Amino acid sequence: xxxxxxxxxxxxxxxxxxxxxxxxxxxxxxxxxxxxxxxxxxxxxxxxxxxxxxxxxxxxxxxxxxxxxxxxxxxxxxxxxxxxxxxxxxxxxxxxxxxxxxxxxxxxxxxxxxxxxxxxxxxxxxxxxxxxxxxxxxxxxxxxxxxxxxxxxxxxxxxxxxxxxxxxxxxxxxxxxxxxxxxxxxxxx
Numbered sequence: 001x002x003x004x005x006x007x008x009x010x011x012x013x014x015x016x017x018x019x020x021x022x023x024x025x026x027x028x029x030x031x032x033x034x035x036x037x038x039x040x041x042x043x044x045x046x047x048x049x050x051x052x053x054x055x056x057x058x059x060x061x062x063x064x065x066x067x068x069x070x071x072x073x074x075x076x077x078x079x080x081x082x083x084x085x086x087x088x089x090x091x092x093x094x095x096x097x098x099x100x101x102x103x104x105x106x107x108x109x110x111x112x113x114x115x116x117x118x119x120x121x122x123x124x125x126x127x128x129x130x131x132x133x134x135x136x137x138x139x140x141x142x143x144x145x146x147x148x149x150x151x152x153x154x155x156x157x158x159x160x161x162x163x164x165x166x167x168x169x170x171x172x173x174x175x176x177x178x179x180x181x182x183x184x185x186x187x188x189x
Contacts, residue, residue: 004166011047017054018123018133021057021077021116022046022087036087041099044108049137053162056120056146058131060091061101066130073132074105076151080159081106085137091115134162145167156169157189 013023022036023046036044057068057073077086088109090098095112102109110117120126124133124142132147143162144150150158150168158168 011050013046014138016118018135018142019046019054019137019140021047021119021123022110036108036115036186037110037111038108039099039102039104039106045088049085051083052137053093053133053143054137054160055084056133056135057086057107058089058091058102058121058126058133059129060093061097063093063129067101069130069152070101070105072151072155073148073187074107076159078106083163084159089120091117106107134168136165141165 009022013020014067038044055073055077057070059070061067073086077084086105086107088098088105088107089101090101090109090112092098092101098109098112110120124145130148131145132151133145134143134147134150135141136143143165144167146167146169147158147162150161154161154169161168
């Protein structure tokens with residue numbers, strides 16, 4: 001490396017953000033204290049989220065609208081894996097139910113035995129399932145609480161909008177929500 005080239009900065013977990021809740025030890029973004037895991041239950045280094053948007057997905061296998069939306073979200077995330085990562089926050093009744101529901105979807109997930117899922121619900125003000133809250137992993141900024149609706153109404157452009165810091169859904173699209181039948185199917189928490 002040329003002495004004038006800047007070395008890549010190590011990933012810094014944004015403090016006072018939903019991202020900071022993913023690091024139980026409060027020290028480094030490495031594996032030891034991380035409560036994030038892959039589909040096989042293996043710990044995930046938070047640094048793997050650097051440069052990405054993170055979709056905190058609050059969901060459960062027992063919730064019919066969640067079962068309907070999850071395959072769409074999985075497909076979207078796999079198409080855009082370089083820029084977008086889903087973190088599943090479970091409201092399932094058991095670890096086995098969570099594992100069954102997330103299997104094959106490519107979601108990272110908050111460890112079942114951690115209290116962080118409840119902390120994220122509270123921190124982000126989640127009151128219904130399914131909910132997709134999109135955050136910038138580098139800044140910790142919450143881009144939108146309306147990720148699910150943005151994907152449903154603007155799937156082609158929502159990622160570009162999110163990357164620019166917008167909520168991914170236009171006012172005119174949002175006002176058209178009265179014609180979308182899925183709103184009545186949200187599960188209350």
